[in-house]
Amino acid sequence: MPYAKIKKDIDQGQIVIIDGGTGTELEKRGVEMDPNAWCGRANLDGFDTLVDVHSDYISAGAQIITTNTYASSRLMLSPSGLGDRTKEINQRAFEACATARDKVKRPDVAIAGSVSHAVPMIPGTSTSDRSQMPSETEMFEAFQEVATIHKESGCDLMMLEMMFDPIRVRLATEAALSTGLPVWTGLSAKRGADGKVYAFTQDEDQDWEELVKLAVSYDVEAAGIMHTPANVTTEALPALKKHFKGPLTAYPDSGYFKAPNWQFHDIIPPNELAEFAKLWAESGVQVFGGCCGLSPEHIQALSQEFKA
Numbered sequence: 001m002p003y004a005k006i007k008k009d010i011d012q013g014q015i016v017i018i019d020g021g022t023g024t025e026l027e028k029r030g031v032e033m034d035p036n037a038w039c040g041r042a043n044l045d046g047f048d049t050l051v052d053v054h055s056d057y058i059s060a061g062a063q064i065i066t067t068n069t070y071a072s073s074r075l076m077l078s079p080s081g082l083g084d085r086t087k088e089i090n091q092r093a094f095e096a097c098a099t100a101r102d103k104v105k106r107p108d109v110a111i112a113g114s115v116s117h118a119v120p121m122i123p124g125t126s127t128s129d130r131s132q133m134p135s136e137t138e139m140f141e142a143f144q145e146v147a148t149i150h151k152e153s154g155c156d157l158m159m160l161e162m163m164f165d166p167i168r169v170r171l172a173t174e175a176a177l178s179t180g181l182p183v184w185t186g187l188s189a190k191r192g193a194d195g196k197v198y199a200f201t202q203d204e205d206q207d208w209e210e211l212v213k214l215a216v217s218y219d220v221e222a223a224g225i226m227h228t229p230a231n232v233t234t235e236a237l238p239a240l241k242k243h244f245k246g247p248l249t250a251y252p253d254s255g256y257f258k259a260p261n262w263q264f265h266d267i268i269p270p271n272e273l274a275e276f277a278k279l280w281a282e283s284g285v286q287v288f289g290g291c292c293g294l295s296p297e298h299i300q301a302l303s304q305e306f307k308a
Contacts, residue, residue: 002110003156003182006063010222010247010286015306018064018112018251018289019057020299024262026053026068028295033260036079036120038071043092044085050093053296054100058109060296061303062289065100066159067093067150069114073142075134076118090146094153112159112184113150115143115176117168136171143175151179160185161291162227164200166214173218184249185215186226189236197236200227209239216244224249227291230268230276237283250280251289267293270301277302 009016023039031046033039042050054065071077072093074086082089097111119139120132134142147158158176163169163185176183188200189208199206216223223244225233230252240248254268268276277288288306290298 001156002108005108006110007182007221014286015281016063016287017061017299017303017306018249018287019054019062019066020251020290020294020296021253021292022050022053022066022068023070024255024264024292025295026050027262028264029053034080035260037076037082038260039068040071040077040089041080041082043068043072043089043096047092047096050096051099051103054097055103056296057299058100058104058106060300061307062109062299064110064112064289065097066112066114066161067097067155069093069146069150070116070161071118073116073118073146075120075139075142079120086145087149090149091153094150094155098154110156111154112157113147113153113155113181114159114161115147115150115172116161117143117163117165117172119168136167139168140171140175143172144178147175147179151181155181157182157184160220162186162188162200163215164188164206164211166206166211169211169215173215173220177218182221183218184222184224185218185220186224186249186251187211187215187240188227189225189232190228191232197232208236209243212239212243216240220246222247222249222287224251224285224287226251227253229253230273234276234279237280237285241284247287248285249287249289250277250285251291252276253291253293255293257292262292264293270298273298274301274305277305281306
């Protein structure tokens with residue numbers, strides 16, 4: 001299986017490259033974003049473009065591609081009237097990855113099933129709408145549903161993405177682990193008004209180190225920082241290194257979100273991303289990629305940097 005090769009490479013101290021932003025790349029290529037489910041609908045309406053995005057990331061050097069399912073839980077799809085198509089939408093996300101892998105004749109590329117703890121947001125913002133917050137039972141069932149579909153479809157590993165809320169981190173992690181597949185966790189950080197690093201929670205400042213300790217208390221095989229600006233990623237890494245001794249990952253974002261669209265402002269140039277990645281590698285990070293706002297050009301720069 002592809003994951004066995006990925007794990008062997010990591011165990012031998014090699015660098016592994018993952019893909020970049022998927023939802024934002026779809027948006028750049030003209031696929032319409034949904035007001036509630038963001039890029040979730042694209043698995044239906046933009047399937048061919050999604051295949052092209054995954055193909056381009058593989059061609060750029062990605063050894064792992066990630067399903068377009070960040071916003072594809074029933075919690076996110078139901079407000080758009082797509083709740084009864086949850087299974088179809090998540091299956092189509094895997095099919096797009098598998099089709100791309102076949103298209104470029106790279107069966108060795110691993111497919112990671114993205115599981116987020118996303119919940120409905122206040123329109124026009126990136127802040128969770130507490131008035132629509134589901135119960136813990138509803139959230140766990142929704143996260144587990146997505147994770148189970150990923151396993152049944154054939155994903156090689158689970159990729160927990162944009163983990164920052166302690167309660168939802170617990171629920172999403174337990175849901176992903178219940179599949180028995182390898183689980184990687186990606187935490188998101190922000191810089192507070194006081195200049196310190198906090199968990200990404202938008203309406204309050206939550207202790208970053210406490211979030212790290214919670215996330216890595218589970219039996220995850222890799223842990224890292226994602227959907228976080230590159231400079232903040234640098235400052236957030238020491239706490240992760242302190243509490244997690246397994247493989248470290250880093251895939252930052254660039255720009256910002258204003259629902260339902262990504263704002264492509266001051267996107268970090270690919271060569272600058274590669275310079276940050278070299279610093280992170282010196283700190284022990286082995287897995288690199290990109291998140292929202294970053295494109296195949298960024299992944300190519302990373303691939304070329306570490307091949308060199």
